[in-house]
Amino acid sequence: MSILLDTGVLVAALNRRDRFHRWARRLLVEVLEGRYGAPYVTDYIVDEALSFAAARLGREPALRLGALFFEKRVFRIIPVTFDLVLEAWEVYRSHLPRLSFTDAATVVAARAYRVDYLATLDGDLALLHPSVTPGRG
Numbered sequence: 001m002s003i004l005l006d007t008g009v010l011v012a013a014l015n016r017r018d019r020f021h022r023w024a025r026r027l028l029v030e031v032l033e034g035r036y037g038a039p040y041v042t043d044y045i046v047d048e049a050l051s052f053a054a055a056r057l058g059r060e061p062a063l064r065l066g067a068l069f070f071e072k073r074v075f076r077i078i079p080v081t082f083d084l085v086l087e088a089w090e091v092y093r094s095h096l097p098r099l100s101f102t103d104a105a106t107v108v109a110a111r112a113y114r115v116d117y118l119a120t121l122d123g124d125l126a127l128l129h130p131s132v133t134p135g136r137g
Contacts, residue, residue: 001037004110007048008121014061023134041075042109044102078109098124
């Protein structure tokens with residue numbers, strides 16, 4: 001089994017003021033315990049999550065998140081290659097404006113790497129791949 005975590009889940013786990021903080025924090029603990037198998041993120045998600053965390057939450061939360069990616073290596077980081085970008089473009093075109101390009105790349109990467117579940121707060125993203133969302137898993 002495997003799970004790919006979306007930016008919103010990672011940021012909500014860090015942000016005590018986020019309405020999904022408790023759910024995201026509990027899910028992250030379960031992921032770190034191995035309950036969902038191998039945890040993944042894409043390099044796009046790493047960029048988006050670190051940029052968002054630094055801008056909205058500050059230096060320390062961004063560094064804690066970065067440590068999970070690069071020091072503890074908790075997540076397997078999927079590189080979004082040009083082949084995946086081309087596939088993501090097709091998904092993006094068919095779902096614009098409901099889906100960001102990063103979300104389209106996330107769906108394509110999850111399919112390409114045969115990831116079982118996406119952990120997301122985004123209902124539109126959850127419609128495109130089996131997902132763990134607040135209230136669903």
